[in-house]
Amino acid sequence: MGGKVSCTLGEVKNRADFILYWGGNPAECHPRHFTKYTIMQKGKFLPEGRKGRTMVLVDIRETMSVKAADIFLQVRPGKDFEVITALRALVKGNRVDTALVEETGLKLEQLQDLVDRMKRCKFGVIFFGMGLSMTRGKHMNSAAVLTLAAEMNAFTKFVAMPMRGHGNVAGADMVLRWTTGYPFGVNLCRGFPRFNPGEFSTVDLLVRGDIDAAFVLGADPGATMPQPGIDTLARVPTIVLDPKVTHTSRLARVHITTSVTGISSPGTAYRMDEVPLPLRPVLKSPYPSDEEVVRRIIAAVDKKTAWLPRPETMSSGVA
Amino acid sequence: MLRITGGKVYDPANGINGEVRDICIADGKVVANVEGGRTIDANGMIVFPGGVDIHTHVAGAALNFARALTPENQRVAAKFMRTKDTRMGIGGQTPTTFATGYLYAGMGYTTVVEAAVPILSAKHTHEELRDTPIVDKACCLLMGNNELVMDLLEVGEYEKAKHTVAWLISAAKTYGIKAVNPGGVAAWKFGKDAKQIHSPIDGYNKVNPGTIIANLAKIVDELGLPHPMHLHCNNLGVPGNVSTTLETMKLLEGNRAHMAHLQFHAYGGDDWHNMRSESVQLAEYFNAHPNLTCDAGAVLFGNAVTITADGPWQHLLYQLTGRKWGNLDVENETGCGIVPYTYKGSNLVNAVQWAVGLELLLLINDPWRIFLTTDHPNGACFWRYPEIIHLLMHADIRRERVRALPDAALSRIYLADLDREYTLYEIAIITSAGPARALGMKQKGHLGVGADADIAIYNQNPDGELMFRYPRYVIKGGEVAVEEGEIRSVKDGHEFVCQPSYDEKIEDYLKPVFQQQYTMSFENYPVEAERVHGMQIAECSYHKETRTGAPEGDSPRTTPPSGG
The missing domain is CATH 3.40.228.10 (Dimethylsulfoxide Reductase, domain 2)
Incomplete structure (x- = not known):
């Protein structure tokens, strides 16, 4: 092997x-x-x-x-x-x-x-x-x-x-691995991570139309996905976080303009050899960073009633 | 505020051996007395200081590489459902970071040391440790193959090498250093290894593995780091390597050192067909040299993933097993290799390895100097420690297991002849008090006034495995983190780092060399302090004149550990 x-x-x-x-x-x-x-x-x-x-x-x-x-x-x-x-x-x-x-x-x-x-x-x-x-x-x-x-x-x-490229794709891969155990194509619908490339990869989910909402961060699938996938993005509520107008943002229901990481907001990017590099902002931006927007969304979601059955409610549900 | 009452307390650092007494907690610390607050009735239970794992691989680029390389393991591993308080994750051989925190805490362990961090990706390691909840953390920086240091030793610049090491530790925000196959991993960069302690390393005229080992041990002691040099010897896993291990130990006389996963370095014979245990010979030398501590690196039968900075060894393992192989050489610093592995009771080599780990734990007579580890996930997963504890406590069960081994294995091991059975007091030493002292963590591994309130409470049970696998309560930093098998509080732990002092002029030397040999700018290399979550700076206060070894085996100490 x-x-x-x-x-x-x-x-x-x-x-x-x-x-x-x-x-x-x-x-x-x-x-x-x-x-x-x-x-x-x-x-x-x-x-x-x-x-x-x-x-x-x-x-x-x-x-x-x-x-x-x-x-x-x-x-x-x-x-x-x-x-x-x-x-x-x-x-x-x-x-x-x-x-x-x-x-x-x-x-x-x-x-x-x-x-x-x-x-x-x-x-x-x-x-x-x-x-x-x-x-x-x-x-x-x-x-x-x-x-x-x-x-x-x-x-x-x-x-x-x-020869990896496309912005910080190596970084996304690294974070997914330590949080879910898998590098990509991860499905969390059951409350724990499952991995099956070809079934749970973004392109497959989009082409099959298996999703009912899309949240797009640091990517432009509207420019690269096959047409049926793009059609799905246009059909469902799609939310895009991006500093600029992209193919995806044009067909999205919501586009939140964010600052450019590495220019106006700090962060970490991974090189193709998986070495992390610190990013330091050189300019100020009127827009919030991706991280800030995501944190605010998480805080808002936390205020909603949980849809996921919790252990204490699960047993009564079964009985 | 919290009071634990009615439990039998095992606090070896303070000489308390199973006495029923109260433990009082306020503001995350053990205190003399409290009024009010919750009381935990620990009648019929035993009370231990929280476990301390001195050598494990739970975070960083190498482990994350292993996760990506073995999705088949994750698929069959235990799943962690997202709940109101806990994050989702996966257990198994290479658990995700959140699961790692829950699994360690769920077993009564509250402090873990990630044993291998390259400087170049230290930022990444700290990110993962930040996402490892509940437990306190520290990590060791890989230094045995650092070419900046080796090049200085080659030209006899010891002082400059010392300042470079100090600068690197400060830059990477780690607690100590570790040397892995010194010189061998550097040689592996051109496909070679370093098998002889006294032969120059490929590419060097003067520097040999012995030079690196002796100088690093001296540097660590002179810098006053609380934890001695953590050493993974040359020739790991190879039949006959006991001679290398003994030669290495001789080099270390006069300095402290921690011998990592000693099991993998205790073999006789000269090929795979006649490999045998040399635990008796090794333990005899070790027992007579109190400057050394070690951890077992025990093996259990079943699936494992081998992850080590020892690149050449992993190439050999790939060729031996024909299984998949991950390798990642890190510029100028270290390497990393990954090979999934299955230890089988029917395999002679594996049978010897299994026995050697237990033999060392039984033959090294001072429990303050050998600690329970499996070199997770190399020998077995950390969450299998209770299986080993059970074997240590029962000679008859060990003999029963030995009988199941192939006949040919019996003449190569000593395990069946060993009658020693660990007491609970000794288990508390090898899982908590001992490693905390070897790490120089004065606030850990004991329950005296002023200690961090990290406590594991177990239902007393003759079945040691069952008892230690499911603690009744685990208290971390004074909060009940685990109760009745459920995670209750998921506060983040601290990370301990050392900042040894160095001559600032060393940067003038390092910067141009660095710009030439690295692919990152010098300014981007150090980890900013803000990236280390819950950072606590530990003092570099070790002095050679003071105590180096540990006290005699069974003489309980009456004062809290000084940490050297």
Whole structure:
């Protein structure tokens, strides 16, 4: 089995002499990634900086990130899982069918060269983006690439990290884990947490229309969800907390304008490597922070009669 | 105001052994007398100081990683329904923070020490501890693989290293430090380990694990930290590692140290097929060296999740078990590995581990120096402590369990030969008075006047497991937190931190090095005091000249613990 073998970004900066980006375009989507953390930095064990590192990019088309890469491998769309599986076989020294590899748009020699470089490096890292994790195969692709990184540790040091973005998504994930035990897709309707991605994930609940109200904080599902999901948001009472007008706020029943966290209100944001960073306001805002609004809503809800049966009323109900 | 009357009081720190006497409480403290207020009739009950867990993993990035990695455990774990007073949550191997507070309090424990905090994510740990209700908390900072410190030791800059350690503790707002596989985790950053105490660590010419251990122990004592260096030795879990453990202990002569989860460091043999218990040899050395304390790190059969900063060991465990593996190396500081694990009675290695934990608890003759832990959730979950207490109190039940082990295990363990049975007085020492003293928490682990009113009251029962699993009342800070198996008061606990003094010029040295080696700005690195909920600063008042060890086994102290 695989798992998740990772590190904080400083380890990449100080040690990674082999960097592989898969299904992502950091030059445009994470524009500071190259310069702050990965290829351009001089690290403690990489005094030469860029010269001491090899960068490989795997994607289905040439993006702006290609210019920064030493090697670019163009995979046929939807064939990532096959390429990773072939790599895992080559890493273990198993025979791989040339014809099967060629269906992916790559040649066996290219993959063998990649594996040789991976085994030769002192510290390798794979960053994978939504071009891998959200295309054909989805979580199977993520699991495969994480397993590849885990198995590489039999030969040399290797880690993998998803290229997370979208504001503080890593922070939401962290808080959900310590309060509910699960990272996302959590259902609290029974008074305790249940987890079932595909059933309780936001997109599934919205598309099925299983909800009768929506509270949207720090996200714009109206811009990214499938149309049936957006229709559900428009149908039910939707409340949006956002500093600006968004696709979701336009179809919401209520939009509360809040101050921008990190500019006008304090807080914490988690980087993609799950390192927390303090946010300190530099400007004053006439608007309340998200936290203040949520606290006031909680206080107002607390004044209402509880709908949830309490232990003392439950027994009489059963009798 | 509160009076507990009619109960048999076990307060080893004050030499009280089962005497029936009243305990009076006012303003969250034990006082000599109170007029009025509630009276709890504790007739037929026993009264203990609230439990103190000296080594557990209940909060922080590593545990939160484990939660995400094992949803299958959460699915079958106990559920906590939201009620008027309590939050929803999940128990199991890696309980959610709110559930952690309820579970500890529900077992009579009122103080817990999170044993492993990286500085880089200390903000996160404090956030989780803030959401851990009822109990008081403290945490230990991971220091055994800190490259800032190791680089200074490499060039012989001991004083600078000392100020750096002090600065880091102050910055991270922790109570003490812990060294995990010193040097080994740093070497793991390039896929190596540090197996020899006296061989240089990969990437260094002079620094070896021994250098780190000896220097950190000295630094902790010189800084006057109330708790000694908390040490997870090299070669955890490996057959034959007792030699490493003994070598390490020899390095520590002249300084205090707390040996964490000693069970995992007490094996003989040289491979998995001939691994055996070396508890007798280890206990003999330990008994003769009062500068050391330890916790058991006992194992119980069943499911566990192994979580440790010991990255290389977890890679080995991943290869051995073929189960999933989580790893998170933290820049310049430490690592973290997670592998779910099942201890089976039919497995020889696991059988030896199970026996070793109990053997150490029985063979180390001074209960003031060995404390009950399972290195939660590594050896077993903390909420299974009552099972261990029951075994400690009954030699016949232990022998019955030994008979169920595979025959091949019997020649490798000593457990069946041990007749010692713990008394209630000794149980109160290993679960409360002892760990509180080793932590230097003068207000914890006893019921003398001035102590924090953290008290567990149990229905006296010959079945120790049943008795300690379901306290009749738990009082935390003078409030009845648990009564008749229900959570009553969910006040937040305090968090204890130390702020050792350092030369402020150390920042001039640290800042440029930091900017070069880290990916966060220097100003963002320290945890602001406002982030530590209910922070109480403990004094760094340990002096080497004063008492270092603990008193003789059965001689009860008549004064409250001085805390060193």
